[in-house]
Amino acid sequence: MPASAARLPVVLAAADLDALVQALAGRGYRVLGPVARDGAIVIDDVRHAADLPIGLEDVQGPGRYRLERREHDAFFAFTVGPHSWKQTFHVPVERLFQIRRHKEGFSVLPDATPRLHVALLGARACEIHAIEIQDRILIHGEHPDPRYAARRGDVFVVAVNCMRAGNTCFCASMGTGPRAERGFDLALTELIESGAHRFLIEIGSDEGAAVAAELPVRPANPEEIGAAASVSERTAAAMGRRLDTSGLKERLQKNLEHPRWDDVATRCLACGNCTMVCPTCFCVEFEDTTDLSGETAERTKRWESCFTLGFSHVHGGSVRSSIKARYRQWLTHKLAGWHDQFGSSGCVGCGRCITWCPVGIDITEEAAAVGLPEKDG
Numbered sequence: 001m002p003a004s005a006a007r008l009p010v011v012l013a014a015a016d017l018d019a020l021v022q023a024l025a026g027r028g029y030r031v032l033g034p035v036a037r038d039g040a041i042v043i044d045d046v047r048h049a050a051d052l053p054i055g056l057e058d059v060q061g062p063g064r065y066r067l068e069r070r071e072h073d074a075f076f077a078f079t080v081g082p083h084s085w086k087q088t089f090h091v092p093v094e095r096l097f098q099i100r101r102h103k104e105g106f107s108v109l110p111d112a113t114p115r116l117h118v119a120l121l122g123a124r125a126c127e128i129h130a131i132e133i134q135d136r137i138l139i140h141g142e143h144p145d146p147r148y149a150a151r152r153g154d155v156f157v158v159a160v161n162c163m164r165a166g167n168t169c170f171c172a173s174m175g176t177g178p179r180a181e182r183g184f185d186l187a188l189t190e191l192i193e194s195g196a197h198r199f200l201i202e203i204g205s206d207e208g209a210a211v212a213a214e215l216p217v218r219p220a221n222p223e224e225i226g227a228a229a230s231v232s233e234r235t236a237a238a239m240g241r242r243l244d245t246s247g248l249k250e251r252l253q254k255n256l257e258h259p260r261w262d263d264v265a266t267r268c269l270a271c272g273n274c275t276m277v278c279p280t281c282f283c284v285e286f287e288d289t290t291d292l293s294g295e296t297a298e299r300t301k302r303w304e305s306c307f308t309l310g311f312s313h314v315h316g317g318s319v320r321s322s323i324k325a326r327y328r329q330w331l332t333h334k335l336a337g338w339h340d341q342f343g344s345s346g347c348v349g350c351g352r353c354i355t356w357c358p359v360g361i362d363i364t365e366e367a368a369a370v371g372l373p374e375k376d377g
Helices: 014-026 125-138 146-151 206-212 222-237 248-254 260-265 273-277 323-342 363-370
Strands: 010-013 030-037 040-045 056-061 064-069 093-102 105-110 118-123 155-161 186-191 198-203 284-290 296-303
Touching (some): 010 014, 125 146, 125 155, 155 206, 155 222, 186 206, 198 222, 248 323, 260 363
Parallel strands (some): 030 118, 118 155, 155 186
Antiparallel strands (some): 010 198, 093 296, 186 198
8 A cells, every 4th residue: 555545544345354354363463353152242352254243233221231133244233242352451360470388488470461462353432442541540550550561562453433322322422432533553434334335444553554555455435434424423323321421520529428329229239240341440459369288379360349348448347338338439430530530531431331230220320310409308
C-alpha cells in the first residue's frame, strides 16, 4: 500500500476476513477474539475466521442473556459477552512467587511474567476505553503493576464498530462508543445491508497499515464510508439504556443516605458478579499458602470484589458490614469517586453489570433514582 494512502479507509470482502486472521498469525501474534461456547460469547483463540460467532446475536436484559441464530451471516452482530479483555492483561489468578526451604535457609523464586504478543480481534469501543482506564491506573498510576505493564507491551488491536446496540448498552451516554475513535491499529465496520457483505477498514497505526497492505483490499468509495458512518449513528440512537451524567458525580455524593440505598440492598445478593464482569474493576487480594510438609509456600494474587464482607476487613471487623454500604461504595466509587481518583468515570457503559446481575439490578436505574429528590408522604 503506498505511504500516501496508508491512512485512507479500505474495503475487505467478508469472504477474505480469514486473510486478516492469517496475516496476524503470520506475524507471530496469538489471535484472541469472540467465540461461541457454552451458550455465550467468550474470548478465546481464533485460528480461522470460521471460529467467530457467524450469524449469532445476543439477547440481553437485566439478569438475562441468550444467543439466537439469525438469517444473516454477519461475523460481529452480537454486542459483548461475560468476558472482557481485562482477563488478558489483569489476569484473574496469578502466582507471584514461591518460597522453598532448604538446609541453608530458604529461597524466594519469583514467577516470571510472560510477555504477550497478542492480537485482540473484535475489541469494541467501550472495551478500548476500559483498557485505557486500566492502563492509566495500573501502568501510569501511583502504584503501577509491572506484570500488567509487561502484558500490555506488545498488543495489536483490531477494533469492531458495533452494528447493533444491546438492550443493556449505554456507551453513548458515557461517551465511549459505539464507534472506536482511537486506541486501535485497525478498525472494522461490518456492512451487510446492500447485498455485498464486506468490511470497511480504518487504519490507526503504522503496524496496522503494514498488516492492511498484506490483505486483498481496495480503496473505500464515498458511499461505503457513508454507510459505515450510518451504522454507528443508528447504533448510537438504539441504545437500550441511557444515563444522564450531567452533575451525576455531585448528585451521588450528596445523597449517601438516600432511601434508595436501602431499597437496592433488599435485592442485591452481594455476589460480586458485577465486579467480575466489569472491564474496569481491578481490586485484588493476596493469598499465602503452604504445603503440608512446610517445605514450600507461595503467594497468589486473585481478583477480589468490594461486595465481599472481607474486602474491607480491618482489626475489629469489616468497615462495610452491610450490603447497603457495599453496594453504595461500588456505585458511588464507579460513577463518582473515580473522577476524583483517576480523572474519569469508572464506567464505560458496556451493560455487563446489568445483564449478569442474577436479580437484574440496573446501574442506570439506581444512579438515576438516587439523584432524584425524595417524594413527600
